[in-house]
Amino acid sequence: MAQDTLCLKNLNKYYGSFQALKNINLKFTSGELVAILGESGSGKSTLLNVISGLDKFNSGELTINGISSQYFDAKKWAIYRNHYIGFVFQEYNLIDHLTVVENVELPLLLQGEKASVARTKALEKCQLLGLSKHLKKLPKKLSGGQQQRTAIARALVTEPKVILADEPTGSLDSENAVVILDILKVLSKDHIVIVVTHDEEYAHKYADRIITLEDGCVISDSKPQELKYENTSNLDLKRPNMKAKVLGKFAYNNIKQRLFRTLFTAFTMSLGLIAIFLIVFLINGIRTEVTNIIREFIPKDQYIVESELTSGVISDEKYQYVVNHNLISEAYYSYQLYPLLETPTFFYRDNYSLIPIPINENSFYYQNYLIGDYPVKENEIIVTKALAENILGFTVKDEELSRALTYLKEEGLFIERISIKNKINIEFDIVGIIPGNQPIAYLLHPKLFALYDTLHEDDFEGYYNEKINKTKLNVFLSTNDKEKITNLEYEL
Numbered sequence: 001m002a003q004d005t006l007c008l009k010n011l012n013k014y015y016g017s018f019q020a021l022k023n024i025n026l027k028f029t030s031g032e033l034v035a036i037l038g039e040s041g042s043g044k045s046t047l048l049n050v051i052s053g054l055d056k057f058n059s060g061e062l063t064i065n066g067i068s069s070q071y072f073d074a075k076k077w078a079i080y081r082n083h084y085i086g087f088v089f090q091e092y093n094l095i096d097h098l099t100v101v102e103n104v105e106l107p108l109l110l111q112g113e114k115a116s117v118a119r120t121k122a123l124e125k126c127q128l129l130g131l132s133k134h135l136k137k138l139p140k141k142l143s144g145g146q147q148q149r150t151a152i153a154r155a156l157v158t159e160p161k162v163i164l165a166d167e168p169t170g171s172l173d174s175e176n177a178v179v180i181l182d183i184l185k186v187l188s189k190d191h192i193v194i195v196v197t198h199d200e201e202y203a204h205k206y207a208d209r210i211i212t213l214e215d216g217c218v219i220s221d222s223k224p225q226e227l228k229y230e231n232t233s234n235l236d237l238k239r240p241n242m243k244a245k246v247l248g249k250f251a252y253n254n255i256k257q258r259l260f261r262t263l264f265t266a267f268t269m270s271l272g273l274i275a276i277f278l279i280v281f282l283i284n285g286i287r288t289e290v291t292n293i294i295r296e297f298i299p300k301d302q303y304i305v306e307s308e309l310t311s312g313v314i315s316d317e318k319y320q321y322v323v324n325h326n327l328i329s330e331a332y333y334s335y336q337l338y339p340l341l342e343t344p345t346f347f348y349r350d351n352y353s354l355i356p357i358p359i360n361e362n363s364f365y366y367q368n369y370l371i372g373d374y375p376v377k378e379n380e381i382i383v384t385k386a387l388a389e390n391i392l393g394f395t396v397k398d399e400e401l402s403r404a405l406t407y408l409k410e411e412g413l414f415i416e417r418i419s420i421k422n423k424i425n426i427e428f429d430i431v432g433i434i435p436g437n438q439p440i441a442y443l444l445h446p447k448l449f450a451l452y453d454t455l456h457e458d459d460f461e462g463y464y465n466e467k468i469n470k471t472k473l474n475v476f477l478s479t480n481d482k483e484k485i486t487n488l489e490y491e492l
Contacts, residue, residue, distance in 0.1 A: 003029045004064070004162070004191070004192055005065055005192075006029075006051065006192050007026070007027045007028075007063045008024050008025065008027075008051070008060065008061075008062055009025055009061045009227055010060040011062065012060055013058055021047060021050065024047070024060070024217075025227060026211065026225075028194060029192065030190060031189060032188055032193075032208035032209050033188035033207050033208050034192075034194045034195065034208070035196075035197055035207035035209070035210045036194060036196045036212075036213065037198075038214060043216040043217075044196045045166060045196060046216075050062070051085075051164060052087065052162075052164055053069070053077040053080050064080075064161065065161070082107065082110060082158065083160070085160050085161075085163075086156060086191075087151075088151050088152055088155050088163065088168045088184075089151065089167075089168075090171055092139070094147060094154075096138065097138070098139075099135065099138060100135050100137055100142070100150050101126060101135040103139070103154055104122040104126055105121070106154065108121060108157055118157075122153070125154075125156050126150075126153055128153070128156075129150075129152060129183065130149065131146065134146060134150075144172050144176055145173075145180065148176070148180050149183070152180070152184075156187070160191070161192060162192045163184070164194050165194070165196065166196045167197060168195065168197075169199070169202065170198075177202070181202055181206045185206050209221070210222045328475060328476070329360065330358050330359060330363065331474065331476065332474055333445075333474075336354070336355050337451065352387050352439035352440060352441060354440075354441050355440055355441070355442050355448075356444070356445035356447075357443065358474065359446075360476065366436075369434045370382065370432050370433075370434050371432060371433050372402075372405050372431050372432030373431040374432060375431055377429075378444050378446055380428070380430075380431045381428045381441045382430075382431065382433065382441070382443075383434075384436030384439060384441075385398070385401060385404070385434070385435050385436055386436055386437050386440070387440060387441060388401075388404050388405075388433055390439050391408065392404065392408070401433050405430070405433045408433070
């Protein structure tokens with residue numbers, strides 16, 4: 001029977017800037033038990049991890065039976081570990097909700113082997129390792145030695161070429177340790193067996209070859225072997241494919257063994273989902289409520305139409321088209337005037353602006369904040385709190401707006417006190433007041449048009465018209481038909 005070989009050539013492994021393995025050149029063959037000795041941190045476990053493919057090496061080459069792993073991807077490394085490597089750990093790493101025989105057959109099931117075939121092979125390995133009387137026991141019912149023998153049976157069931165044992169006797173008493181080492185010694189006749197250990201006594205008693213590591217380097221090898229091998233191109237790597245029935249069985253057993261934890265997890269996840277749904281519903285409710293509030297304070301059926309012109313006014317024909325359209329209830333230009341006042345300055349600490357508002361009160365932006373009456377006559381106005389303060393000469397709180405309006409009406413402070421360049425003496429009656437930090441007087445748009453048409457631009461501190469911005473129309477629609485509104489916008 002041909003010997004199996006495993007070769008490491010000029011192999012280096014780094015963890016960041018730390019070099020864990022330095023230029024390792026080793027050859028292992030079946031028929032010998034190899035013990036790896038060394039202090040903690042010398043690189044023993046790293047060497048096993050690299051051989052098994054759990055860790056990737058940075059440079060060098062690893063071959064098994066002359067076949068290089070140079071072009072292995074993550075999937076092929078996984079298949080390599082499952083088919084060619086058997087693990088025996090110090091902590092056993094058995095699955096606690098599976099019986100002895102189920103633990104042993106698991107690697108075969110992961111390979112996609114039929115359940116009946118996997119069970120037959122698992123029973124053979126259990127019998128070989130003296131576990132026939134413990135097949136249906138769970139790991140927690142076994143002694144340490146029995147658990148380690150189960151781990152060895154599991155490692156053997158896939159017929160691996162390499163058996164890696166990391167401190168296999170570390171958790172065992174001397175009697176069970178001897179049993180495990182005897183088993184590994186027998187297995188070494190047909191397998192490559194590599195054992196990492198701290199116990200030099202056991203190593204010298206059982207090992208056919210002892211390799212010592214220090215700081216990632218091989219400092220001694222009792223039987224060094226010459227690295228001779230030929231590379232081939234392919235490995236027989238079948239893709240693992242666990243059957244759905246087997247997967248369901250293991251899932252059921254896992255849930256059964258951890259029923260309380262499973263139910264608790266399901267319960268907490270359900271609470272989490274319920275909380276998410278409640279949050280979503282709450283957000284939607286808040287959004288709906290906010291939308292309703294906004295709708296109460298923003299005029300319905302208002303639509304701003306902006307001309308494509310960048311200078312000049314909209315033509316009379318276009319304006320008449322807008323006004324006469326069957327969707328329009330009202331439309332006007334958005335002029336805003338800043339008069340030059342010849343009024344005693346103690347009445348007006350700041351300048352103020354005149355802004356037009358629609359004739360229809362329902363289209364007024366601040367109708368919900370209005371205290372008093374909406375203008376009906378052209379010389380009736382609404383003032384902001386800031387303008388009221390300028391006129392009265394003292395601070396007005398929001399809750400005092402009604403009283404401030406009474407003062408303004410009784411004193412007639414705003415009547416006959418505005419004179420624009422001595423051309424027009426305007427008598428305005430203040431009929432309403434709203435909150436606002438800018439000194440503004442709101443008046444019906446026909447009155448503002450009349451002022452604009454009468455006065456020259458030199459009569460104003462500033463003005464808002466087509467020479468500063470695009471000419472805009474305030475357009476108020478008489479319908480909620482969105483399709484018609486969209487069409488109107490396109491036409492305009």
